Amino acid sequence: MTTFKYILRDMFRLVVNHWVLGLLTLITAGVMMWILGVTTLFSLNLENLLTHLESELVVQAYLAKDSKIDVNDVAKKIQSIEYVYAMKVFSPADSLAKLQEKMGSQSRALDMLGENPIPYNFEIHVHRAEDVEHLVDELNAMPEVEDVVYAGLVVKRISALSRISSRVALIMFILSVVITALVVYNTIHISLYSRREEIGIMYLVGATRAYIATPFVLEGTLLSLLGALIAAGGILGAYFPGITLIQNNLPFLRHSLITDQGIILRFCALLAGFGATLGWVCSYLIVVRFINSITKPE
Amino acid sequence: MNITFSEVTKTFEPDITALFDINLNIEQGEFVYVVGQTGSGKSTLLRLITREILPSAGVVAVGGTDLRKMKRADVPYYRRDVGLVAQDFKLIQSLTVYENIAFVMEAMSVPKKIVDERTRDVINQVGLWRRRFMRPSQLSGGEQQRVAIARALANSPSLFIADEPTGNLDFHTAAEVMKILFSINAAGVTVVMSTHNQNIVNSSRRRVIELENGHLVRDEKGGTYLG
Numbered sequence: 001m002t003t004f005k006y007i008l009r010d011m012f013r014l015v016v017n018h019w020v021l022g023l024l025t026l027i028t029a030g031v032m033m034w035i036l037g038v039t040t041l042f043s044l045n046l047e048n049l050l051t052h053l054e055s056e057l058v059v060q061a062y063l064a065k066d067s068k069i070d071v072n073d074v075a076k077k078i079q080s081i082e083y084v085y086a087m088k089v090f091s092p093a094d095s096l097a098k099l100q101e102k103m104g105s106q107s108r109a110l111d112m113l114g115e116n117p118i119p120y121n122f123e124i125h126v127h128r129a130e131d132v133e134h135l136v137d138e139l140n141a142m143p144e145v146e147d148v149v150y151a152g153l154v155v156k157r158i159s160a161l162s163r164i165s166s167r168v169a170l171i172m173f174i175l176s177v178v179i180t181a182l183v184v185y186n187t188i189h190i191s192l193y194s195r196r197e198e199i200g201i202m203y204l205v206g207a208t209r210a211y212i213a214t215p216f217v218l219e220g221t222l223l224s225l226l227g228a229l230i231a232a233g234g235i236l237g238a239y240f241p242g243i244t245l246i247q248n249n250l251p252f253l254r255h256s257l258i259t260d261q262g263i264i265l266r267f268c269a270l271l272a273g274f275g276a277t278l279g280w281v282c283s284y285l286i287v288v289r290f291i292n293s294i295t296k297p298e
Numbered sequence: 299m300n301i302t303f304s305e306v307t308k309t310f311e312p313d314i315t316a317l318f319d320i321n322l323n324i325e326q327g328e329f330v331y332v333v334g335q336t337g338s339g340k341s342t343l344l345r346l347i348t349r350e351i352l353p354s355a356g357v358v359a360v361g362g363t364d365l366r367k368m369k370r371a372d373v374p375y376y377r378r379d380v381g382l383v384a385q386d387f388k389l390i391q392s393l394t395v396y397e398n399i400a401f402v403m404e405a406m407s408v409p410k411k412i413v414d415e416r417t418r419d420v421i422n423q424v425g426l427w428r429r430r431f432m433r434p435s436q437l438s439g440g441e442q443q444r445v446a447i448a449r450a451l452a453n454s455p456s457l458f459i460a461d462e463p464t465g466n467l468d469f470h471t472a473a474e475v476m477k478i479l480f481s482i483n484a485a486g487v488t489v490v491m492s493t494h495n496q497n498i499v500n501s502s503r504r505r506v507i508e509l510e511n512g513h514l515v516r517d518e519k520g521g522t523y524l525g
Contacts, residue, residue, distance in 0.1 A: 003407040017392060198390045204348065205449065206378035207405035208371070295370075298310065298351040 003211070010215035015222065018191050022223055025187040029180050029227025029275065030234075036176035037235045037271050041258070043169030049256040050129070050162045055085075057151065057158075059124045059132060061139045064146040071120050074144045078122055081138050083131035088123045092116045119146070129158040177278065180224065184282040188220045192290045203295045213287045220283025221276055228275020232268035239264055299361040299379065299456040299488055300326050301347060306356035308342050316342040317512045320356070324490060326456075329483045331499050332492040333523045334509035340492035343509065344461045347490065348382055349373055360457065378406060381450030381487075385462035387442045389434040389449075395421065396430040399449045406453070420448040424478060440471030447478055458482055460491040464498060472498065499523040 015022050061078065063069055075089055090098070095118040100107035124139075126132055132150055139148045192199065202212050240261075247254050258264070301324040308317040317339045324330050332340045345351045346358045349365045358365045360376070368376060382388070389398050396417060403413045421427050424444040434442050443463055450458060460479060464472035476498055483489045493499060499506060499522060506521030507514065 002409050005410075006404040006407075013392075195392075198392065201388045201390055202401070202405070203374065204350065204377065204382060204388065205402045205405070206374045206453065207401075208374045211374075211405050295373075297349060 007211065007214045007218070011218040011222065014191060014215055014219045018187075018194070021187055021190060022219075025183055025223045026227050026230070028183045029224050029279070030230035032176045032180040032183070033228045033231030033271060033275050034234050036173060036180075037231055037267070039169055039172035039176070041235065041239065041264075041267065043165055045257050046165045047162070048258055049253065050158055050165075052256040053158055054127075054129045055125065057126060057129055057132060057154070059126065059135055059139070060149040061122045061124060061145050062118075062147040062149070063120045063122075063144055065119045066144075069120075069144050074120075074142070075122065077142065077144075078124065078139070081135060083126050083135040083138070084124055085127045086125040090121050090123065092118045092120060095121055129162065180227070180275070180278055181282045184220050184224050184279050185286050187223065188216055188283045188286050189290070191219065192216060192287065196290075196294055199291060199294055203291075209291050209295060213291050216287045217280060217283040220287075221280040224279020224282075225272060225276035227279075228272045231275070232271050235271070236264065236268055300324060301457070301488070301490070302357070302359045303343075303346075304357045304359070306346065306353045306358055308339075308346065308351065309354040315354075315512055317346075317353075317509075320514050322507060322514065322517060324488060326488055327483070327486050329480070329489045329502075329504045330491070331504055331506045331521075331523070332490060332509065333494060333499060333506055335494065335525075337511075338509040339512040340494075340509055341461055342512075344459050344490065344492055347457075348377065348380055348459055374405075378402070378453050379455050379457065381447075381453070381455035381458040381482075383443065383446045383450050383458070383460040383463045385465040387434065387439075387446045389442060389445055391434055394431050394433055395426060395437070395445050398434070398445060399452050402449055402452045416452055420451045423451065424448040438471075439466045440468070440474065443467060443471075443475055444478070447475065451482065456487060458487050458489045460489065462492055462494070464493065464495055469497070476502070494523075494525065496523050496525050 063071065063074060071089065075087070078084060079087055093116065096110070096116050099118070100110060103110070124135065126135055136148050136150055139145050199212055203209070240259075243257055243259055246257065301322075303320045303322045306317060306320040307315065309315045320343070332343055334340050342351065346353060346365070347360060349368065352366050360380075363376075365376075390401065393401065399420060400413050400417045403416060408416075418427070421430055424447055426441060426444055426448065429437060429441060434445065437445065443466070447463070458479070463479070464475055467475060472495065479489055479491065480502070503520045503522070505519045506516065506523055508516035508518075508521075508523070
C-alpha cells in the first residue's frame with residue numbers, strides 16, 4: 001500500500017510536470033474516442049435499421065394451379081428451408097379479398113376476370129436481406145412453385161448498404177484506435193525521453209524497474225481513460241437530443257433506432273474501459289522497451 | 299562488504315580497452331583511494347563495482363557475489379546496499395533536496411514516517427536542513443555534493459563508492475566532504491573513492507590504488523600520490 005501511494009504520487013507529478021503535453025493527449029484521445037464512439041453508434045443504428053427493413057422484406061411464392069398439390073406438404077417443405085424466418089399461407093379466396101381491399105374502388109375490375117386467378121401462395125419472411133436470393137433459388141427449384149415475386153433491387157441495395165456500413169465502421173474503428181494508440185505512445189515516449197537521465201539515476205540508487213515504470217504506465221492509462229470519459233460524456237450529451245431530432249423529422253425511423261438509455265450507458269462504460277485498456281497497453285509497451293534499454297549494463 | 303577483482307579486463311565498443319587484467323581485493327571497512335590521470339580507468343573500475351557496466355573478461359565479486367551472474371531483477375536490491383556519490387552529483391533535478399533523499403527509501407517501500415525521520419537525520423548530518431525545499435539547481439556545487447552524500451547514506455549502505463566527489467569543489471568544501479567520508483568509514487563502511495587530488499590523498503595516508511592507461515601500477519597501504 002505504501003509503495004502504491006508513492007507510485008500514485010509520482011504519477012501525478014508526471015502529469016503535472018508535463019501538463020501541456022498531457023492536455024494535448026487528453027484532447028486528442030478524447031476526440032478520437034468520440035469519433036470511435038459516434039461511428040460505432042451510427043453503425044449500430046444503421047444495423048438496427050437494416051435489420052428492421054430486412055424483417056419487412058417479403059418473398060411471395062405462388063403455387064401452380066394443380067389440384068394434386070398438397071398445400072400442407074409444400075408449406076412444410078418451405079418451412080424447412082434454412083433462410084425462412086416466418087411464413088404465412090394464403091388461400092386463393094384470402095388473396096383475392098386482400099387484393100380487393102388494396103384496390104379499393106377499382107376492385108370491380110377483378111369481377112371481369114370471372115374465376116379467381118390467384119393460386120395458393122406463401123408470404124415468406126427471411127432472417128437477413130442477403131438470404132432472399134438463396135431462398136428464391138430454392139423456391140424456383142421446387143416443381144410445385146410456379147412463380148416467385150420479391151423486391152430484388154431493394155434486397156441488393158440493402159445488402160450492399162449493410163456491407164458498406166460494416167466496412168466503414170471497421171475502418172473508422174481501426175483508424176481511431178491507431179491514432180489514439182500513437183498519440184498515447186508518443187506522449188509517454190516524450191515523457192520518458194525527457195526524464196531519461198532521472199530514470200538512470202533512479203535505477204542507480206536502487207529503484208526497481210517496475211517501480212520506475214509504473215507511474216509512466218499509469219500516466220498513459222489515466223490520460224486515455226480521461227479522454228475516453230470525456231468522449232463518453234460528449235456522446236451521452238449529444239446522442240439522445242440527436243435521436244429525438246431524427247425521430248421528429250423522419251418518423252418512419254421511430255422504431256429502427258436505439259433509444260434504450262441502458263444500452264447507451266453500457267456502451268459509454270465500455271468505451272471508457274476500452275480507452276483505459278488501450279492507454280495501458282501502449283504505455284506498457286513503450287515503457288518496458290525504454291526502461292530496458294536505459295538500464296541495460298554496457 | 300569486500301570487493302574482489304580477478305583478472306578483470308573491460309573493453310568498450312568498438313575497441314577501446316579501459317582496464318587490463320586487474321587483480322585486487324578490498325576488505326570490509328577499508329578506505330581506498332583510486333588515483334590516476336584522466337582516462338586512466340578510475341571511473342570504469344568504480345562503475346564495474348556498481349554494476350553499471352560488466353567486465354569483458356574476469357570476475358568482479360562484491361560480498362562474494364559475482365556481479366556478472368547477478369540477475370537483472372536483483373541489481374536494484376544490490377545497489378540499495380551501495381552508496382554512490384558521483385562527480386556530477388547525479389541528483390534528480392525535478393525533485394527537492396528532501397525528495398531526492400527520501401526517494402531511495404520510498405523505492406524500497408519504507409513507510410512514510412520512517413522515511414521522514416531518516417531523511418531528516420541524514421540532511422542534518424550533512425548540514426543542509428535549511429536547504430531541504432530547494433532544488434539541486436538552486437544549490438552550490440558543494441551543497442549538491444552533500445545532498446548526494448546524504449542520499450547515499452540514507453539506506454545505511456555497507457559500501458560507499460565516490461567517483462571524484464571533490465572534483466568540482468573548492469579546497470574548503472572538498473575538506474568538508476572528506477570529513478563526512480572519513481566519518482562514514484569510521485562507522486565500518488567500506489569506502490572506495492577515485493580522485494586525482496594529491497592534497498587529499500597525501501593528507502590522509504590511506505590505501506592507494508594507482509591506475510595508468512588501464513593498468514594497475516601501484517597498490518600501497520598508507521600511500522601518497524604525486525600526480
